[in-house]
Every structure is written in C-alpha cells, then in structure tokens.
Amino acid sequence: MWMYEKRLAFPINIKKRDLKLAKVIMSQYGGPQGELGAALRYLNQSYTMPDDYGKTLLKDIGTEELSHVEMLCEMMVALTKGATYEDFKEAGMEDYYTEHGIDLYPQNASGLPFTTAYISSVGDVFANIHEDMAAEEKARAVYENLIDLTTDPEVLKPLLFLRQREIVHYARFKELLEHYKNK
Amino acid sequence: MNHINYFKNYLVKDNNLTSDNLGFLRGNMFEDLYKPYKNYQIKEVTITNEKDKLLYEISMYAFIMNDLALYLDTHPNDANVLEKFVEAKMRYCNLVNEYEKKYNALTLTSDSLNTTPWKWLNNWPNGVYN
Ligand SMILES: [Fe+2]
Numbered sequence: 063m064w065m066y067e068k069r070l071a072f073p074i075n076i077k078k079r080d081l082k083l084a085k086v087i088m089s090q091y092g093g094p095q096g097e098l099g100a101a102l103r104y105l106n107q108s109y110t111m112p113d114d115y116g117k118t119l120l121k122d123i124g125t126e127e128l129s130h131v132e133m134l135c136e137m138m139v140a141l142t143k144g145a146t147y148e149d150f151k152e153a154g155m156e157d158y159y160t161e162h163g164i165d166l167y168p169q170n171a172s173g174l175p176f177t178t179a180y181i182s183s184v185g186d187v188f189a190n191i192h193e194d195m196a197a198e199e200k201a202r203a204v205y206e207n208l209i210d211l212t213t214d215p216e217v218l219k220p221l222l223f224l225r226q227r228e229i230v231h232y233a234r235f236k237e238l239l240e241h242y243k244n245k
Numbered sequence: 246m247n248h249i250n251y252f253k254n255y256l257v258k259d260n261n262l263t264s265d266n267l268g269f270l271r272g273n274m275f276e277d278l279y280k281p282y283k284n285y286q287i288k289e290v291t292i293t294n295e296k297d298k299l300l301y302e303i304s305m306y307a308f309i310m311n312d313l314a315l316y317l318d319t320h321p322n323d324a325n326v327l328e329k330f331v332e333a334k335m336r337y338c339n340l341v342n343e344y345e346k347k348y349n350a351l352t353l354t355s356d357s358l359n360t361t362p363w364k365w366l367n368n369w370p371n372g373v374y375n
Contacts, residue, residue, distance in 0.1 A: 136370060238319060
C-alpha cells in the first residue's frame with residue numbers, strides 16, 4: 063500500500079522555459095530507460111522474489127522510482143509553463159501539441175509512447191536482477207546524455223541527483239545478486 | 246531471520262557516510278559509492294523563505310532515511326548505519342510536525358486536517374517550488 067506525501071523527493075526550482083529540453087527529458091519519464099518503466103519493473107518483480115531480501119529491496123527501490131517520476135513531471139511542467147501553441151511551433155513540436163496540447167504524456171524523446179515492452183520478468187531471479195542492474199546503468203547513461211544537453215543550472219541540479227541515484231541502485235542490486243549467488 | 250555471510254561481513258567502513266546536506270545534494274550518502282560526472286560541481290539549492298527551508302530539511306532527512314534503508318536492506322546487521330537511520334528518522338518526524346503545525350498537511354495523518362475548511366486541497370509541490 064502507498065501513502066502520498068505532498069512534497070518532491072528533491073526540490074525543483076526551474077524558472078526558464080525550454081520546450082526542447084522538456085521534450086528530451088520526457089524520455090526519462092516514458093522512454094525505454096525511464097523512471098516509469100523502472101518503477102513498474104521493480105514493483106512487478108518484487109511480488110515473486112524468493113525471499114524477504116529481494117522483496118524488500120525491490121519494493122523500496124520501486125517506490126523511490128515513483129518519486130522520480132513525479133520529479134520529472136514537475137520538471138517538464140516548469141520547462142513548459144505558460145507556453146502557447148506558437149511556442150510549440152517555434153520549438154518544432156507541432157506533432158506533440160496536436161495530440162497532447164500542454165499535457166504530459168509518457169513517451170520517449172522521439173515520440174514513441176510508453177510500452178511495457180520496456181520491462182521484463184522472466185521467472186529467473188538471476189536473470190531478473192541482471193536486467194535490473196543493466197536498467198540502472200542505461201538510465202545513468204541517459205541522464206549523462208541529458209546533462210550534456212543542458213546548460214540551465216536549475217535543470218542540472220535534479221538531473222545530477224537522479225543520475226547518482228542510478229549508481230546507488232545499481233550497487234544495491236549487485237549486492238542482492240551476490241546474496242542469491244551465495245545462498 | 247538467518248542472515249547470509251555475505252551481508253554479515255560486508256559492513257560500511259568508518260566515516261564512509263557523507264554529511265547530511267552534501268549527501269542529499271549529491272543523491273548519495275556513501276562516500277565510497279559516490280561517482281561524480283565529468284567535472285560538474287554539486288551546487289546548493291536556492292531557498293528564499295522559511296517555509297521552503299523547512300520543506301528542504303524534511304526532504305533531506307527523508308532522503309537520508311531512504312538511502313540508509315536501501316543499504317540496510319542488504320546489510321541488516323550494520324549497527325552504525327542503523328544508528329544514523331534512527332537519528333534521521335527522528336529529525337524527519339520532528340520537522341514534519343513543525344511544518345504541519347505552521348503550514349499545511351503533508352499527509353492525511355496531519356492534525357492540521359482536523360478543522361474546516363478542508364486543507365488537503367492546498368500545498369501542491371509545484372505550488373511550493375514554482
Ligand atoms: Fe533507479
């Protein structure tokens with residue numbers, strides 16, 4: 063069961079509109095290495111983990127990923143705040159505006175909608191944890207690509223924070239893998 | 246519960262924990278796990294009023310609780326880190342109490358929701374930060 067807490071995991075203070083940046087950041091919302099997929103991947107796997115170690119770690123990290131989804135949504139809202147259809151046109155985002163207006167929609171940077179094909183569960187604890195570790199590494203790499211594309215210091219702060227979380231998650235999954243290897 | 250050898254022997258080194266504020270800004274409480282990106286520096290978050298400052302501290306201790314909890318999930322016998330976890334939890338609870346008394350409810354358990362009008366409607370995160 064979850065209980066909502068009315069605050070962000072990390073403060074977002076973005077004041078400068080940047081539609082193009084919002085569009086690429088969207089990839090970490092609904093793209094293949096995004097936080098929505100991460101949350102689903104871990105929470106979904108947590109139910110069938112072989113012991114309390116696996117169940118607990120996957121539930122805790124899956125829950126944290128949901129708070130990252132929220133951060134990204136607030137970042138995209140801040141980056142598009144007050145934008146008109148003309149601004150979308152100027153940013154070359156008529157396609158996005160046509161289907162979603164100013165709403166958020168989980169998709170990758172080139173517009174492919176979120177799909178559960180991004181996550182997997184194969185009934186093998188070793189294969190699943192390897193998948194989780196790879197997912198963390200790929201998410202870290204995508205955050206680094208986004209950091210490369212960003213100059214606004216207020217966007218960099220949460221991106222650097224989110225990137226670092228992937229490093230920590232990777233390390234914990236690796237420890238969980240060692241635990242099952244030694245069992 | 247029967248703990249596995251791997252966990253029992255892999256305890257955090259002394260002084261491996263980063264300070265509260267820097268650990269939060271970095272997104273990592275563990276000195277030996279921290280990996281900076283290129284030469285990007287960690288910058289302080291801009292805070293302009295008392296309310297945001299309190300909320301910042303709440304988020305900081307909630308972060309520390311969560312990061313230490315993930316560690317304890319795989320190192321359940323580490324008494325040093327558990328002690329730090331208990332301390333962060335205590336600070337978090339006190340700060341939430343103070344914030345909810347002064348401002349708005351963060352969760353449905355807040356006593357600030359006991360009177361009309363229904364205050365749960367206010368205080369959305371983006372309203373706080375943007
Ligand atoms: Fe992660």
